Amino acid sequence: MSFPQHRPRRLRQSPAVRRLVRETHLAPSQLVLPMFVREGISEPSPISSMPGVVQHSLDSLRRAAADAADAGVGGLMLFGVPAVRDSRGSGADDPRGILNVATEALVAEVGDALVVQTDLCLDEFTDHGHCGVLDAQGRVDNDATLERYASMALAQARAGSALLGLSGMMDGQTAHVRAALDAEGFTDTMILAYSAKYAGAFYGPFREAVDSQLVGDRRTYQLDPANGREGVREALLDAEEGADIVMVKPAMPYLDVLAEVRASVDIPVWAYQVSGEYAMIEAAAAHGWIDRRRAIEESLLGIRRAGADAILTYWAVEAARWLRDTP
Template identity: 50%
Template sequence: MTFQPTAGYPLHRPRRLRAHPRLRDLTRENRLGVDDLIYPLFVYHGTNLRREIPSMPGQFQLSLDRFREAIDEVVELRIPAILLFGIPDSKDAFGSAACRDDGIVQEAVSIAKRQAPELLVITDLCFCEYTDHGHCGPLSDRGGRLDVDNDATLPLLARQAVSHARAGADVIAPSGMMDGMVKAIREGLDAEGFTGTPIMAYSAKFASGYYGPFREAAESAPAFGDRRSYQMDPANGDEAIREAALDLAEGADIVMVKPALAYLDVARRIKDTFGVPLAAYNVSGEYAMVKAAARNGWIDERRIVLETLTGFKRAGIDMILTYHAPDVARWLREG
């Protein structure tokens, strides 16, 4: 029941509960903790590579040998989970490298699980990093317009998911926004004995301008057009509820909203409607804006980031995928 005061000031003084720092702690409604964090990482072909991403200061493309250093940092900071993106050494129209058991992500999963067995390893499942055209599946001609062939992509996603699970991935996170993708992946995993592997579905992934730096990081910008024919219109909220409902019906264990900052209303609606584990992706553009403003001395980076991520928790988000994860873990440790 919501408190309904029958009298106002001076009988009711809300400032009484704000006066002492320990009392503010005791009455805090939402808490951000290191256990809420998932750290995205980019693994790259080659050796001895730790190449900073210009539009994402502090984030790197890592060859597999240098990836081990990142795992050490994650473990030391007690960040519970990572999300892996891979950039292969070759691309083709079908993204064939994504499905190889010796692919870049598959190798990274194996390394992470050997080095830190307790670490939760989540793999992004898509084709945009692996196709030579930068779209999220093989293309077909629709009346003179090339577009991703939804149904031809589904068995390829299932194959990719099985290869990730075989490598040791703990959670599969399909991000391509293909209709029926969760069902295809669930059936593919189950058929190969991976019935216990959860699916974190990018259920409400919007065609957003906030993704710009990521496309540099993952080398996945479309060679033509954009992704509006399969990612969601930023104006739509009801559609996000339908998308989440479909993914849950097909077997998703966790649903995600991406981006986070401009879509907290969507996150709140999904949480209130379904009451299921909810993730949100604090994406590259959100990260880059904070970093740029902080470098110019316009904002207090620590305060802004912690306030923003606490806002995610207030919106009902259970797990936060964020490039700020190492900094946040250090700040929380410092108190």
């Protein structure tokens, strides 16, 4: 009889061996928790399409942030849901607007334990739901939007945000915001550029989470799902413009782009496991079709294996506790 010369199974023979030779590792500090805070509510409000995720009141936000810090997650990404919207998103750079007030509260609560981060985009604050201001023809005006982003950046930096998540996908946004921050002395405020943000189908539950007013779509500024090289180009441009970190979003359908971006830049690369990815696993698990914990862990490992240095995920706290409690 002929027996195999190579026996890769030797490295799979026991849990101890598998742990010893494991190629990809996940740690609580590599997880960032997205959080929603809604103006004018006194109790958390469940998001029906994202079981277990809520719109927070200021009080519940503080408690949840302390819980996240206790679990050891690396950071919090904060999204604000205002009570009043207008065409230019005035609440976004209002010092007493919900996002900036909540940022101050989180910095005071957990700012020494983890990185408090803020979403820098107008879509939650506009009555038309787009990520920028509109021109007379109803199109998103790129350069006028950059001025609003600069004002938002300064408001968020003054509120204490350590990292600004530029998610609007306007041309030149990283350079414009970096210049505005530096001119006002905020040279230590970090920029996370959502470089490869695709106009895909996985954002539906998020729109409920922020009570989006969007009419139409965002295909004139977010990337075409068919284009991989374009995502790499955007990441290279953002790195050149001064981004400290670049992002690929969503994660699961764009792992190829994530791997290419990781190979192309020498700064940290993050990925966002978006609301649709979360909702699909939760729904399948609720029906008993998949093992929930194993599916969550496998999805996070897949994103890490593709090259993400950190992952924004709604399971951040739960996964961090699993990691902490598993030898």
